[in-house]
Every structure is written in structure tokens, then in C-alpha cells.
Amino acid sequence: MTTEVLTGTLLLLVMLVGIAGIIIPVLPGLGLINAAVLVWALLEQSPYGWTALGVCLALWGAAFALQYLVPGKRLVDAGVPTWVIVVAGLAGVVGFFVVPVLGLPLFFVGAIYLVQSLRARHLGRSVGSTWQAVIAVGISQLIELTGGMLCVVTYVIAWTLANR
Incomplete structure (x- = not known):
């Protein structure tokens, strides 16, 4: 096994850990994937490596922006005020720090339910907003996962082209 194949395989494994970090938010998934692509680009020192890094960084930026804009707009369209979304985000x-792994989505959704219930002065009336928050969390995860998967595919294509 050549050094290029071993390095490429190890970096791909790091990227798969990054994908797992997106699904189970323990690690910064897209950050880890882009760090692996950066390491490969630095080792490769070719247009393939730098192009792959540029594409992956652009995907990271797009996914980062979209994972907040798309679900946020959906929540606002569902009648959840922006200030409630900000409180839920906080x-x-x-x-995230209180309950590792699941705390971020649980506290986000729970805060929307609680604040909307207090606003409506009725616990049952906030179920629709809460369901929209659950969908928004899922959409956000899917956007980040799509960005991560596209980065991995970009790396695999660039690595293949560089080592043919």
C-alpha cells in the first residue's frame, strides 16, 4: 500500500467521523471534514487539492448559512416570532453544554414549546409551533449532512483524479 493510498484512506476515515459528528452532534462535523481536506491539500500541493479545498470551504459556508436561514424562515412563516427563535437558539x-450530544436540539425545541405556551397562556396551543421547530431542526441537520456528504464526494473525486 502506497503512502498516498494510506493517507487518503485515513483522511477519508476522519471525514466519515465528521459525518457521524453531523448526525450525532458531538464533533463539529463540517469543520472536521474541511480540516481533513485542508491536510490533504497541504500534503498534495496540487491544483486538485486546492480546488477541492476551495469547493469544500464554499460548501461549508453555504451549508452554514442555509442551515440557519431556511429553518428560521420556516419557523417565522409558521408564526413563531424572531425573538422566540433567538431565545430558543440561546x-x-x-x-449543548448541559446535556452533551442531544442538549442543543432538545433545549431548542423545548424553549420554543415553553415560550410559545407562555405567550398563548395555554400549554396545548403551542404544539403546532413545537412541531415546526422539530421539523426545522431536522431540516437544519439535513442541510449540514448534505454539505458534508458533498465535501466527501468532492474529496474522493479530487483524490481519484490526483492519483490516477
Whole structure:
């Protein structure tokens, strides 16, 4: 096994850990994937490596922006005020540190349910908003996962072209 194949395989494994980090938010998935592509680009020192890095960084930026804009717009369209989304986002950040792995989505959704219930002064009326928050979290995860998968595919194509 050549050094290029071993390095490429190890970096691909790091990227797969990054994909797992997107699905189970323990690790910064897209960050880990892009770090692996950066390492490969630095080792490769070819147009393939730098192009792959540029594409992956652009995908990272697009996924980062879309994973907040698309679900946020969906929540606003569902009647959840922007300030409630901000409060829920802050609760999600706190939840990330309080309950590792699942705290961010749980606290985000829970905060929307609680704040919307307090606004409506009725616990049952906030179920629709809460369901929209669950869908928004899922959409956000899918956007990030799509960005991560596209980065991995970009790497595999560039690596294949560079080593043919």
C-alpha cells in the first residue's frame, strides 16, 4: 500500500467521523471534514487539492448559512416570532453544554414549546409551533449532512483524479 493510498484512506476515515459528528452532534462535523481536506491539500500541493479545498470551504459556508436561514424562515412563516427563535437558539447553546450530544436540539425545541405556551397562556396551543421547530431542526441537520456528504464526494473525486 502506497503512502498516498494510506493517507487518503485515513483522511477519508476522519471525514466519515465528521459525518457521524453531523448526525450525532458531538464533533463539529463540517469543520472536521474541511480540516481533513485542508491536510490533504497541504500534503498534495496540487491544483486538485486546492480546488477541492476551495469547493469544500464554499460548501461549508453555504451549508452554514442555509442551515440557519431556511429553518428560521420556516419557523417565522409558521408564526413563531424572531425573538422566540433567538431565545430558543440561546437555550440550545446552553443545552449543548448541559446535556452533551442531544442538549442543543432538545433545549431548542423545548424553549420554543415553553415560550410559545407562555405567550398563548395555554400549554396545548403551542404544539403546532413545537412541531415546526422539530421539523426545522431536522431540516437544519439535513442541510449540514448534505454539505458534508458533498465535501466527501468532492474529496474522493479530487483524490481519484490526483492519483490516477
